[in-house]
Amino acid sequence: MADGRLARGERTRTAVLDAAVSMASVDGLEAMSLARLAHATEVSKSGLFAHWPDKEALQLAVIARAVHIWTAHVVTPAFAEPRGVRRLWALHERRIEFYASGVLSGGCFFVATQAEFDDRPGPVRDALAAAINDWLFLIKAVAAQAVELGELRPDADVEQVAFEIEAHGHAVVTFSRLLHAEGAAAYGRTAVLERLRSLSPVPGLLPAS
Amino acid sequence: MADGRLARGERTRTAVLDAAVSMASVDGLEAMSLARLAHATEVSKSGLFAHWPDKEALQLAVIARAVHIWTAHVVTPAFAEPRGVRRLWALHERRIEFYASGVLSGGCFFVATQAEFDDRPGPVRDALAAAINDWLFLIKAVAAQAVELGELRPDADVEQVAFEIEAHGHAVVTFSRLLHAEGAAAYGRTAVLERLRSLSPVPGLLPAS
Numbered sequence: 001m002a003d004g005r006l007a008r009g010e011r012t013r014t015a016v017l018d019a020a021v022s023m024a025s026v027d028g029l030e031a032m033s034l035a036r037l038a039h040a041t042e043v044s045k046s047g048l049f050a051h052w053p054d055k056e057a058l059q060l061a062v063i064a065r066a067v068h069i070w071t072a073h074v075v076t077p078a079f080a081e082p083r084g085v086r087r088l089w090a091l092h093e094r095r096i097e098f099y100a101s102g103v104l105s106g107g108c109f110f111v112a113t114q115a116e117f118d119d120r121p122g123p124v125r126d127a128l129a130a131a132i133n134d135w136l137f138l139i140k141a142v143a144a145q146a147v148e149l150g151e152l153r154p155d156a157d158v159e160q161v162a163f164e165i166e167a168h169g170h171a172v173v174t175f176s177r178l179l180h181a182e183g184a185a186a187y188g189r190t191a192v193l194e195r196l197r198s199l200s201p202v203p204g205l206l207p208a209s
Numbered sequence: 210m211a212d213g214r215l216a217r218g219e220r221t222r223t224a225v226l227d228a229a230v231s232m233a234s235v236d237g238l239e240a241m242s243l244a245r246l247a248h249a250t251e252v253s254k255s256g257l258f259a260h261w262p263d264k265e266a267l268q269l270a271v272i273a274r275a276v277h278i279w280t281a282h283v284v285t286p287a288f289a290e291p292r293g294v295r296r297l298w299a300l301h302e303r304r305i306e307f308y309a310s311g312v313l314s315g316g317c318f319f320v321a322t323q324a325e326f327d328d329r330p331g332p333v334r335d336a337l338a339a340a341i342n343d344w345l346f347l348i349k350a351v352a353a354q355a356v357e358l359g360e361l362r363p364d365a366d367v368e369q370v371a372f373e374i375e376a377h378g379h380a381v382v383t384f385s386r387l388l389h390a391e392g393a394a395a396y397g398r399t400a401v402l403e404r405l406r407s408l409s410p411v412p413g414l415l416p417a418s
Contacts, residue, residue: 026328027328028324028325106327106328111324112324113324114324114383114387115237115320115321115322115323115324115325115383115386116237116324116325117387118315118383118386118387119235119236119315119386125387128387129387129388132387132388133388136388159392159396160396160399160400163380163384163393163396163397163400164377164396164400166380166384167376167377167379167380167397167400168373168376170376170379170380170383171372171375171376171379171380174323174324174327174379175372175375177324177327177328178323178326178327178334178337178338178341179338179341179342179345183368184372187368187369187372187373188372188376190369191369191372191373191376198407
């Protein structure tokens with residue numbers, strides 16, 4: 001009985017955080033509140049308060065859940081590809097597919113919150129920066145493996161490659177949200193694909209276009 | 210006498226809007242208010258109210274001023290370069306220099322406000338989208354001229370080039386603000402320079418690195 005209640009509590013907690021990540025992908029984290037979240041998820045405010053006693057605790061839990069969703073949809077499937085340039089490309093391609101899938105109503109939690117917190121020191125900013133740095137570190141590590149395997153040129157600058165991949169992934173969101181630019185996903189895809197093909201001695205490992 | 214008063218009024222209005230653009234580059238446009246602005250500029254709230262009767266009128270005036278600042282610091286100097294690939298490169302290089310100059314305390318007004326309004330229909334969102342679309346249109350027009358002049362390959366896709374230049378310019382801000390990434394400006398510079406050199410039959414018109 002107690003176990004069943006714990007499991008139910010955990011499911012509710014996860015469902016509430018999923019809703020919160022999606023809301024924050026639209027409105028950001030500053031507009032997040034227990035009251036709005038209670039209203040949206042039909043869970044009592046006091047029930048939520050037991051989990052997250054203040055706004056900052058809630059914001060930090062939402063960031064952790066956003067990282068979990070990103071990992072499940074982008075990182076884990078990309079790591080099903082063989083290490084090297086195919087895995088590097090898969091990180092970008094899965095990201096664009098994740099945006100297109102509409103899992104989050106605002107497109108991307110991290111794009112929505114990055115500019116919001118870049119000038120506000122504190123634990124929330126630190127958690128966001130750590131999550132994005134982890135993602136960049138992953139891109140660099142996978143790119144470095146591709147260099148070691150001879151699938152990217154030995155002189156490829158993996159820091160530069162990570163900057164460019166992140167820039168194009170981010171731009172897919174900003175272009176398609178604010179500008180309703182048709183084809184944003186296609187531009188973001190082509191930019192990275194052409195770049196990786198130009199840096200790879202074995203471009204045949206990558207799609208032709 | 211009346212003329213002097215008008216000129217003084219105009220100078221005050223401009224100074225207030227300059228302060229507002231800088232504040233919005235840190236906190237966004239939603240946090241903007243006549244009260245905060247009056248406090249920051251030491252102009253009376255009733256004096257400001259005479260110019261901008263409501264928050265939306267103020268937000269629209271701030272966007273127009275941000276476009277003016279961008280044009281003065283980025284577009285006008287770039288247009289001093291000969292048309293073609295040098296002018297295209299100058300648009301990006303002046304942008305990175307503008308960020309480095311610290312004119313705006315948050316780095317970039319448009320990066321700070323883009324994600325804030327992408328999901329909020331209305332005149333403010335429309336004005337932001339129009340300003341960013343004008344900028345993209347300019348990049349495309351200058352790139353198309355470079356194609357016509359034979360300074361970019363005839364098969365260069367100017368829409369794709371504009372997406373990539375904008376993505377890298379935007380990323381210089383997001384990387385240097387949230388991640389304190391040293392060298393963000395250098396990565397953003399290298400990404401576009403290498404891309405334009407690879408697309409140009411006359412790469413000698415561009416800096417070597």
